Amino acid sequence: MSFLSVLPPECLLQPFHVPKRLMLGPGPSNVPARISAAGAQPMLGHLHAETIEIMNQIKSGIQYAFQTRNRVTLAVSGPGHAAMECAIFNSLEPGESVLIAVNGIWGERAVEIAERIGATVNTVVTSAGGYFTNEEIEQALDKYRPVVFFLTHGESSTGVCHPIDGIGDLCHKYNCLFLVDSVAALGGTPIYMDEQGIDIMYTGSQKVLNAPPGTAPISFSERACYHHTGPISSFYGLRESLAILAETGLENSWKRHKEVAEYFHKGLEEMGLKLFVQDKKARLPTVTTIVAPPGYDWREITGYIMKTFNIEISGGLGPSAGMVLRVGLMGCNSSKANVDMVLEALADALKHCHKSRV
């Protein structure tokens, strides 16, 4: 045991360089310098008093962003997907009944997780781009009598922002918990956890909050914890992103996302492009879905824009795969200057890409 049989890899002996890129896909979004700088602050122990204080500040920031007074409000050490698992695993037992609203990929994903737990899974389903009326939801609650109702607030695969008003009351009328996925929407469009009767809600750090991926705000009424070394430097970044939101003001953030999205939608229509979500009220301001321009290969468009402008936009996902282009305008990326850039890039792509399919 005295010789190394695997030698130091050549690729690690080269300097590390990451290109700068405008991240206008459905996330992760760009990270402002102030948030990256916070992540580079000195390491602390995960049980030090200062770390506990930072976690408390994060808790307050999430309570503000979520508009909740829930005591069990924290950042999960993981991506939004870990928060989804955490929410579902902590609200459902094997054999219990859950109702999942499926109007895109995140509802589908919730179905998979709930089935893995061994829950009895019932769904209501709309076509891509659609959403549910409160009447449809009440009928399904009455029929299936679930213990949990799962709804995606910002469905990033279709660009739908689901209405929330009144659903919490319906759930409680049927003695059911209201669980909301707001990964792609939170901070960019109004939601009031307590007033709207939401029992469990989570989001991601890498969307509107502009923090690096790896921490996921969640708030709920039941607890399940384990001891581990939390990703301290990621928490620093999340603390700073919540500080920016607190300084900006939640309502100002909602207003800016709405104005910038409407400015973008107008520009798209002036170019002759069509929005995938017909109903203006249901358009998610953080992720815009554009009907894939007929006759073009959407992959060529996103590839051209990445190569020529160093801007990321993306194709569809799940039910919208092949049908749409998706553009994210989240947090610091939600600006008219970025809209102008992406409109110019789209116009240029439509000129230069092959119009081969009709």
Next chain:
Amino acid sequence: MSFLSVLPPECLLQPFHVPKRLMLGPGPSNVPARISAAGAQPMLGHLHAETIEIMNQIKSGIQYAFQTRNRVTLAVSGPGHAAMECAIFNSLEPGESVLIAVNGIWGERAVEIAERIGATVNTVVTSAGGYFTNEEIEQALDKYRPVVFFLTHGESSTGVCHPIDGIGDLCHKYNCLFLVDSVAALGGTPIYMDEQGIDIMYTGSQKVLNAPPGTAPISFSERACYHHTGPISSFYGLRESLAILAETGLENSWKRHKEVAEYFHKGLEEMGLKLFVQDKKARLPTVTTIVAPPGYDWREITGYIMKTFNIEISGGLGPSAGMVLRVGLMGCNSSKANVDMVLEALADALKHCHKSRV
């Protein structure tokens, strides 16, 4: 729905400041500027070509650090504890038999996880500070015929570095997988995954590697994956920490940890302090356990050193709780200068703390 009932929290409107501290506990260790700076590089998409390339570089770096050619070698998005769960969940099915060597808290933790899966759990157990002979392990393998044998390489709760030679062959003789937890040891003391017949091994990013917590290197032969937004900026840091290890050379790293630990142990004995692990060969060079000085309250000593010197050292954990002081010298923290500082701090603490219990 037009008023915010939760206002922006005052604590987030203050500037963010984190104190500098010498982190000589059993982890997390200090993060060198080069690694923090890597974490602050621009955000990329988790599926971008450059991110895939960074993941490949990380894979090469882990293969070097682990001395393995395993194809399934990656960083888990989570702390070392997530890698432990990942290793156990992917190697055991409900009802299967597992043998766990318990000589400290990490073996105990493995027992809990394996029981939660519904495996048939058998253990061999030593007192705190002890380890197992290959004869004892073979007897247990023969008796219980497990499908997996779990062993902790660096038991941070007791300061024991477990011998590894020959155990892989024993496991394979009994048709059993050899699973090794090297969270507290990897990079600081020799281990050769392939040559020593280890089937599954994992470590943490925040120990000898000096990267922030939140990613955990693991290598094994079976695959289980899910799609999520990986903690990109944490991967940057891990890439850079592996680059430092590749530049330093694994053998130089092992040698430095050994020399610095021996220098520390000599200094402790000259002060009249006793090492908890009697057998010199079994002393973990990354985490030193010192018999708690008789007559003192260990909490007062660690508190005094934190307050007076801004140095973290810690008390015992699990089977060593109340019995030891633990000092970590990991990665960039493994230096004679740090040893001199912590020896001075210990001497000062013994002078100033109450000697109230005999």
